[in-house]
Amino acid sequence: MHPVDTLGRPIRDLRISVTDRCNFRCSYCMPKSVFGQGYRFMDRKELLTFEELERVARTFVALGVEKIRLTGGEPLLRRELERLVERLATIDGLDVTLTTNASLLARKARVLRDAGLGRVNVSLDSLDDPTFRSMNDVDFPVERVLEGIAAASSVGLPVKVNAVVKRGVNDAGVVDMARYFRGTGHTLRFIEYMDVGSTNGWRLDDVVPAAEIVERIDAVFPLEPVEASYRGEVAQRYRYRDGAGEIGVISSVTQPFCGDCTRARISAEGKLYTCLFALRGTDLRALLRSGASDEDLRDAVAGVWTRRTDRYSEIRTERTSELPRIEMSYIGG
Template identity: 50%
Template sequence: MPEDKYHKDFQFLSSDARLSFDEIVRTARIFVGLGVNKLRITGGEPLLRANLPDLIAELRGIEGIDDIALTTNGILLAQHAAALKAAGLDRVTVSLDALDEAVFRRMSGGRGSYQRVLEGIHEAEQSGLTPIKVNTVIKRGVNDHTVLDTVDHFRGSGVIVRFIEYMDVGTINHWQPAETVPAKELLQLINERWPLEPVARNYHGEVASRYVFADGQGEVGFITSVTEPFCGSCTRARLSSDGKLFTCLFAASGIDLREPLRSELTDEQLAELIGGVWRGRADRYSELRALNSAPADKVEMYYIGG
């Protein structure tokens, strides 16, 4: 979120514009009725939402959910980890782009510190929010020289690092293809230092290709949405904080569920509406990008959460 636009006087969404916890839980219950069994809380930064453990506890109470995860920048994680676990959160994914203060701050807009994120990871481990995954986005010329340090730090710790190809999500990052470091390049780099062996995905639709260290020191993953799109196996529906349903990370717009939720519609009617959107989806942005025919208009990452 560029600071010149989202400055301290910027009017963010009013609480009425955002879905309430009751509305989120009702929506989640309807999705579970349609076959969803895994939820991820993301953002924006989810740990900025007041009383988040209350929401987690209510979501935990929905029968049919096997897994509740949360993606966070880790800055507030140390103080919230225990309460999140107690409320029923299963695990966290923490974004951490470099274990180097200058590089970290360059990628975080000059805020936070990687030490604080490491403290958050430590607390999350202590609280049992495991297995912890670390998301590391690699941008050429910015943090590609820190890859081996990151692997070295987490190897053998039980934390799974996943390298994400820097993507053209939204428009304001002015993405250039040359900024993306293909996962194959990273794989080769890591493999030369610590030999890796490919392993099968844990489940259909898992976004990362997985590799284990040949010496038994854990695993790393690669998310290759630029060089090897996986639109065909994507099973994710995304819901924005103001109630828009997105069927693709790169969609230009979402389908409004907030007004239907606040109307007289029954759960069955809402399920019909959502099911119709899902059955009708035809998104395959990353595949179209590879064919140079992707649409230009896209929602920003901070709005849809990754």
């Protein structure tokens, strides 16, 4: 059974948050003003266990999921995460990936690769050290992120680099980032600053449209568009005309792609969300811990998906932007 939602969208991608904790305090995700000293993060017993996460993963694969991305918070803060990767890597036909800020990647890259991880996505918003330290808001140096990327590459893990672009903050460095990663084999992706959650002070004026990013890079390093490789690919891809690699832009604000969205998300304590901008989720942890059968779990997930109507980015208005959405750090980006 491979269910589709009310708009005919199948379920192909699952993003699993393994922890709500992070060691960065990026203003667009986990600002110190909210997630500072005294903020209560989840107790370990509230998190889904690795056994429960594997069961959830197998349920989604049975419903058509082909790729699982582990997220957070910062997923490498979850102890012995490689044990979960090892479990998921035994599921036939499943692509297991990880999104990380790379602060711990240098020491974990080899064990993750050996466990069966297929790829890492590294969040890196600027190559300018003062800018990067300011954006992560914990004075973390950019050089250590670059060391993590190098470590992943050295053990054979493909790397994608993701940069959230905010006007007047880091947009001046877009071309510098393209220049740095050209010819390295790493794919660089620029993400429009999104109104995820309700604590990041998002304003439309802070968004640098994907088209503007492409135009800036194309003026220095000529680009040409690349066809999407599968339905639901979130990034619009461009390759350098001289063959030095490619970039991607994710334009969920200025050019929404809801119509082809095939992603579901599981929060660290086991709630299922069918949109990054969701208001509420479905509690799978309660089902898992109540003795529900595999069939019961599949039916519950399929039921949620077939009722799905989400297309927030396509209908973004002043009214919808003021709704109390789930925070990115909680739902996993």
